[in-house]
Amino acid sequence: MRNLLYFLLRYSAWLLFGLYVVLSCVMLFNTNPYQHYVYLTSAGNVASTVYGVANNVTSYFALRDINDDLQRRNAELEMEVLSLRDAIARRDEMLMRDTMSVDSALFRYRFIIARVINNSINRPHNYITIMKGERDGIRPEMGVVDQNGIVGIVNVVGPHTARVISLLNPNLRLSCKVKKSEHVGSLVWDGKDPHTARLEELPRHATFEKGDTIVTSGYSSVFPADLPVGRVIGIDADADANFFALRVELFTDFSTLSMVRVIDDGLAAELKVVEKDPDGED
Secondary structure (H helix, E strand, O other): OHHHHHHHHHOHHHHHHHHHHHHHHHHHHHHOHHHHHHHHHHHHHHHHHHHHHHHHHHHHHHHHHHHHHHHHHHHHHHHHHHHHHHHHHHHHHHHHHOOOOOOHHHHOEEEEEEEEEEEOOOOOOOEEEEOOOHHHOOOOOOEEEOOOOEEEEEEEEOOOOEEEEEOOOOOOOEEEEEOOOOOEEEEEOOOOOOOEEEEEEEEOOOOOOOOOEEEEOOOOOOOOOOOEEEEEEEEEOOOOOOEEEEEEEEOOOHHHOOEEEEEEEOOHHHHHHHOOOOOOOO
């Protein structure tokens, strides 16, 4: 208490001066219309600025939830596209067979959304770790995509997490085709640029142009047909005289991966049994 009194006595002149300033401002702004208008306008501008900053801060922290919601919506739309594509194919088959039977494989695909918790792009063999595992329905040999294109294939699964062989891994070869000409080749990363890969084993008579879209061929149960992979940016030399290779710019930006979608093919187990080599080799 004594310190408080000492403080008030020591700074009494300044405190009294401050009080006079406040009273003067109140009287000035309340009794003069012009000054009152200026005060209200300035106060409104300051309040708007403060509210704007606060809104930007809250919006920034809400971006993660918004991104998750967008990923879910995109996954739902992609599932609808795949279902419609299968429905059209089934309808054409039924028209050709003159039958109206409906197969349960119409809705063979579903997506499992997962968060990326570890990723590498500058190693000779790159892998990705996702925060979904066996308990979430993840199995080895499931395809993984993001909103732009192909990401990789699941190869190791734990109860809660899984490891994905990245497309930026020379051990992963993906069956792809030039969308416009339907010529099929093998897409493989050559370890040089994380933004490009090579589409190899294309026949010499295959035609293409820069900018042509490369998509999945659909020749496996890992990825459905016609999923976007990249676009042609040039031709690469190939040692085999019967084939040539294209340089492909990948649609997926592996340096910014955050959310991915794991493709669950309802016919994968059946296809694996049906396509098994009778001699015991897959």
